[in-house]
Amino acid sequence: MQHILDRFISYITVDTQSDPTNPNFPSTEKQWVLARMLEKELQEIGLTNVLLDDNCYLTATLPSNVNHNVPVIGFVAHIDTSPDFSGENVNPQIHKNYDGGNIVLNATQNIILDATYFDDIQQYKGQTIITTDGTTLLGADDKAGVTEIVTAMEYLINHPEIKHGTIRICFTPDEEVGKGAHKFDVKAFGAEWAYTMDGSQIGELEYENFNAASAVITVQGKNVHPGYAKNKMVNAVLISQQFINGLPSDEVPEKTTGYQGFYHLHDINGDVEKTTLEYIVRDHDLEKFEERKETMKSLVSSLNQKFGEEIFSIKIKDQYFNMKEKIAPVMHIVDIAAEALERENITPLFKAIRGGTDGSQLSFMGLPCPNIFAGGHNFHGKYEYVPLESIVQATKIVVNIAEITAEKYKK
Numbered sequence: 001m002q003h004i005l006d007r008f009i010s011y012i013t014v015d016t017q018s019d020p021t022n023p024n025f026p027s028t029e030k031q032w033v034l035a036r037m038l039e040k041e042l043q044e045i046g047l048t049n050v051l052l053d054d055n056c057y058l059t060a061t062l063p064s065n066v067n068h069n070v071p072v073i074g075f076v077a078h079i080d081t082s083p084d085f086s087g088e089n090v091n092p093q094i095h096k097n098y099d100g101g102n103i104v105l106n107a108t109q110n111i112i113l114d115a116t117y118f119d120d121i122q123q124y125k126g127q128t129i130i131t132t133d134g135t136t137l138l139g140a141d142d143k144a145g146v147t148e149i150v151t152a153m154e155y156l157i158n159h160p161e162i163k164h165g166t167i168r169i170c171f172t173p174d175e176e177v178g179k180g181a182h183k184f185d186v187k188a189f190g191a192e193w194a195y196t197m198d199g200s201q202i203g204e205l206e207y208e209n210f211n212a213a214s215a216v217i218t219v220q221g222k223n224v225h226p227g228y229a230k231n232k233m234v235n236a237v238l239i240s241q242q243f244i245n246g247l248p249s250d251e252v253p254e255k256t257t258g259y260q261g262f263y264h265l266h267d268i269n270g271d272v273e274k275t276t277l278e279y280i281v282r283d284h285d286l287e288k289f290e291e292r293k294e295t296m297k298s299l300v301s302s303l304n305q306k307f308g309e310e311i312f313s314i315k316i317k318d319q320y321f322n323m324k325e326k327i328a329p330v331m332h333i334v335d336i337a338a339e340a341l342e343r344e345n346i347t348p349l350f351k352a353i354r355g356g357t358d359g360s361q362l363s364f365m366g367l368p369c370p371n372i373f374a375g376g377h378n379f380h381g382k383y384e385y386v387p388l389e390s391i392v393q394a395t396k397i398v399v400n401i402a403e404i405t406a407e408k409y410k411k
C-alpha cells in the first residue's frame with residue numbers, strides 16, 4: 001500500500017494542467033515533465049519499447065508470457081489535469097481510517113469536505129482517503145489511472161506465474177482539453193482493444209457516453225445613438241434572449257440526469273452591435289442529438305423570419321460521439337472487464353457517461369475503448385479525493401483483465 005501511495009503522490013505533485021487557450025500540442029510544456037519521469041520509470045520496471053513520441057504520448061509494451069495467441073490489449077490514462085482548477089503545488093492530505101464524517105481540508109481557510117453534501121464518501125468509512133489541502137485540485141483524475149496501470153505492469157513483471165498476452169499501455173496529454181486522442185497513433189499502438197482507466201467511483205464500467213457538439217450563435221445588431229435609435233437600433237444583447245428563451249428551459253445540465261440530454265449555455269459575450277452565445281449540446285441518443293441541432297437551426301431561421309433579416313447565425317461543430325455504437329459489436333471486451341471486477345467481488349456499475357472520454361474518440365478511430373473506474377471523486381476542484389483502497393482495487397482489475405483475456409483465448 002505504501003509503495004502505491006508513494007507512486008501516486010510522486011505523480012500528483014507534478015503540475016500538469018492543460019490549457020484550452022493554447023493551440024500548441026501538448027497545450028502546456030509542463031506535461032513533458034511527468035511524461036519524462038514516467039518514461040524513466042517504465043524502463044526501470046522492465047517494460048519494453050518504451051517510447052515518448054514528439055506529441056508527448058508515452059507508450060510501452062509488456063510482452064506476452066504465453067505460447068498461444070492472445071489479442072493485444074491496451075490500457076490508457078491521461079497525464080494532464082483539468083484547466084478548471086489549479087494543479088500547482090498540490091499538497092496531498094492522507095486521512096487514515098476515515099471515520100465517515102466531515103474532513104477538514106484547510107483549517108486556516110475553513111475549507112471542509114462535507115460528508116453530508118458529498119455523501120458518496122461515506123461508503124469509504126475505515127479506508128485511507130487522500131484529499132487536497134483545499135487550495136488545488138488533487139489530480140486523481142487521472143493520475144490514479146496512471147498509478148494503477150504502472151503498478152499493474154510492475155506486478156505482472158514480478159509475478160510471471162500470472163499468464164497474459166501482449167499488453168500495450170499509453171499515457172496521453174491534453175485529455176482535459178478534449179484532445180487526448182487527437183494525435184494518438186492507433187496503428188502504432190497495435191492493440192485490438194483497450195480500456196481507459198479514467199472513471200470515478202469504484203465499480204464503474206462505462207461504454208456509453210454523450211454525443212457532443214458545440215454551437216455558437218452570433219446575433220448581429222445595429223448600434224445607433226440611443227437618442228436617435230427609434231426604429232433603427234437593433235440591440236443584439238436584448239434580442240439574444242429570444243434565442244435563449246426559445247430552447248426548452250428544462251433541458252439544461254442542472255435539471256437533467258441519466259440518459260436525458262441538454263442544451264448548455266456556458267458563455268455570453270456581447271454588446272448592442274454583436275452578441276455571441278456559446279452552447280454545448282449533449283445527448284446519448286444519436287437521433288435525439290441530431291434533433292437538438294435541428295431545433296437550434298430552425299430557431300435561428302424562425303427568428304430571422306420574425307426580424308425580416310439575417311440577424312441570427314449559427315455554427316455547429318460535432319465534438320465526439322457515443323462509443324456504444326463501436327462497442328456493441330465487441331461486447332466481449334466489456335464482459336472481460338465485468339468478470340475482472342466480479343473476481344474482486346466488485347459489482348459492475350454500468351453508467352452512461354454524461355461526458356466523453358479519450359476512449360470515445362479512440363473507439364471511433366478503430367480502438368474500441370470502454371472506461372473503467374480509477375477511483376477518484378469530485379473531479380476538477382478542491383474537493384477532489386480518492387480512497388487508496390480504490391486505487392489498489394483498480395490495479396487488480398488491470399491485472400485480472402490481462403489474465404482473463406489470456407484464459408479466454410486458450411485453446
Ligand SMILES: [Zn+2]
Pocket residue numbers: 078141142175198
Ligand atoms: Zn480524466
